[in-house]
Amino acid sequence: MTTTEPRITVGVDGSAGSAAAVAWAADIASRRHLQLKIVHGLQIAGLYYGGGMSGIGATTLFEAVQAEGERAIADARALAASVDKDLVIVTELPNDSPVPMLIDESRHARLLVVGRTGTGGFADMLLGGTAASVVGHAHCPVAVVRGRPENTAAPETGPVVVGVDGSPNSEQAIAVAFEEASLRGVPLVAVHAWNDITYEDTRGTARIRTQPETLEEGEQRLLTERLSGWQEKYPDVEIRRQLVRDRPRNVLLGASETAQLVVVGCRGRGGFTGMLLGSTSQALVHHASCPVLVVRPEPVK
Structure with missing residues (x-):
């Protein structure tokens, strides 16, 4: 227990x-x-x-x-x-x-x-x-x-960054990220990275989804919905939204260079699927330029 x-x-x-x-x-x-x-x-x-x-x-x-x-x-x-x-x-x-x-x-x-x-x-x-x-x-x-490449100590300046993907675990990461940003008195950068290129598992060939504008509108709506209500709960936190058509690992690693903390959920959907077993998690754990906080799923009661 x-x-x-x-x-x-x-x-x-x-x-x-x-x-x-x-x-x-x-x-x-x-x-x-x-x-x-x-x-x-x-x-x-x-x-x-x-x-x-x-x-x-x-x-x-x-x-x-x-x-x-x-x-x-x-x-x-x-x-x-x-x-x-x-x-x-x-x-x-x-x-x-x-x-x-x-x-x-x-x-x-x-x-x-x-x-x-x-x-x-x-x-x-x-x-x-x-x-x-x-x-x-x-x-x-x-x-x-983790610290910057030239320093072991964790950075004390910069915003808190949170990876948003729409999963329940992402919701928990958002909650933790808002609390951390409020405690530190810094802005919160909400990052939603998406990619309109997927790969066929059996053939290994790329295929491009159609209607990227429609997809981007949907991703923007998802990010807005996930952040809805948090500004009212944390009126002291400045929110900066970042919607990027790229792989999550690339965006989060880049964001870590100027952040003081990156917060992510343990598992997600889309780009964050299986992140703790694949390249995104490995990249963050081994190469992030600031501390990485991985939020676990809430225990089932």
Whole structure:
């Protein structure tokens, strides 16, 4: 059973990317008056497996790995406290692998935060399919904290950008994006990217849909409908609509270069279909120039 606690959880490993994630998570927790939980997976079992270690050697290894984990936790706590000295911080150092540990932690958090790179227990965490496993199976929204190409720290300027595709999960992303823009006091850029070229799965040949003007009118109507009512709920948020005939990954990656946060739904239709298993998600997780917040579907009650 999933029980959401009033807290934000961040996974740490002592790397620069991890530090950026901690600072970002601490700021969000402070803004929302939530508890911050800092976790680090020791992954001792993975170190022992197949190594034939026992006795003094195993004990020495365990002590070294635990000491490294304790340092990572201590450094993260100090960094978080420097963001807000009144922030309530708790820590945990379980003997678990990072991915299952973080997925389990997501059962009890409002938001799960991870950095863009990792070492030690979180080695290669955001490379290959591991990031998709965390983002794809978490039970709460997940933020992957990324900075500009020249800087690990998350950017503090720019608008919040939200990907809109008309799906129920997109609706949840819009809600989160409006709240984030309001909390930060910045404009919200609502992006709806569409493409009038589709591909035949069996033949791999392109075909162009007819009447593009009619299609564009429909896409414009969809974007307007999805944003309807939100301006009344958040009158302080300036809305900028962006309708683009292009692939979502191209548009969102471009928008991330000047944004401070990109918000997307976990799954969608059209260009966002299967985004956490395909090229769009991989592109955002690996190449976005700002944090990416992936909103999970609401649990069925």
